[in-house]
């Protein structure tokens with residue numbers, strides 16, 4: 584703990600974590616711990632692998648144990664809406680919570696995925712008035728569409744199940760909705776991929792020929808870092824943004840929600856560095872996963888020696 588750490592955190596180790604199922608190889612602990620170190624915060628980060636039927640009991644338990652902040656991942660983002668004491672209006676509108684923060688005695692649910700996607704996109708392009716297509720109609724799509732519509736982009740939603748896209752478009756004010764095959768006809772300037780296609784597989788939800796030139800593409804899938812869609816888009820000269828950047832920016836926003844309540848809060852300039860620190864931790868955690876996978880497949884020569 585460094586001497587210039589915020590006094591609130593100095594009193595005791597702040598207990599943070601992530602709830603998801605299955606846990607798999609989540610990189611969030613590495614990212615958040617690296618950020619705590621960079622900001623001089625005395626905090627720990629625990630992974631809670633919790634099936635849906637145990638979510639409510641786990642949250643009760645964590646509440647009793649004084650959890651300060653909990654990231655919420657698949658498949659709990661919707662269910663959490665019913666379990667917290669208060670839901671921030673944006674998270675209510677999106678219909679998903681990815682962050683629970685203790686405020687006094689209350690657990691407050693928020694959503695930072697939409698900001699993560701916007702920050703990642705806005706590093707590369709202007710959004711207002713641009714034609715954007717979002718692939719997918721799940722929780723992540725809802726967050727992304729909310730952000731794009733709020734920034735004034737002309738937003739279209741395409742999904743394998745078009746009825747879900749239609750419902751999403753109606754709820755959040757997108758311009759149109761259809762099946763994935765409508766992409767070629769729309770000729771978007773911005774494309775955000777939020778389906779689970781491409782996760783740990785060499786597959787894209789749309790054919791390469793449907794990608795127009797001059798596109799800016801964000802793929803929310805971050806493992807592998809270079810998805811099939813990103814590779815296809817690059818081959819057509821697109822500007823591409825990996826899901827890592829959405830993950831990093833949404834994580835930075837999570838940290839802001841908690842630490843702005845500290846006395847004193849961390850300096851805003853420090854958050855610039857936190858972005859870099861989290862991105863580096865993401866890369867290192869990825870190398871670690873690859874190393875462990877490689878080791879798991881190697882013949883166990885000498886293991887009994």
Ligand SMILES: NC(=O)c1ccc[n+]([C@@H]2O[C@H](COP(=O)([O-])OP(=O)(O)OC[C@H]3O[C@@H](n4cnc5c(N)ncnc54)[C@H](OP(=O)(O)O)[C@@H]3O)[C@@H](O)[C@H]2O)c1
Pocket residue numbers: 657696699718719720721722723724742743744747777778779780782788802803804805826827829830831833
């Ligand atoms: N980078 C980040 O920070 C970040 C943040 C959040 C999520 N993500 C990633 O975003 C992805 C989606 O997460 P989510 O929470 O939105 O999931 P979700 O709510 O379960 O939605 C899944 C979406 O994928 C579509 N889909 C699934 N299998 C498909 C297939 N074979 N062909 C075409 N479409 C298919 C579904 O279409 P149907 O409606 O037709 O079933 C649905 O639109 C995950 O890979 C997750 O890791 C990344």
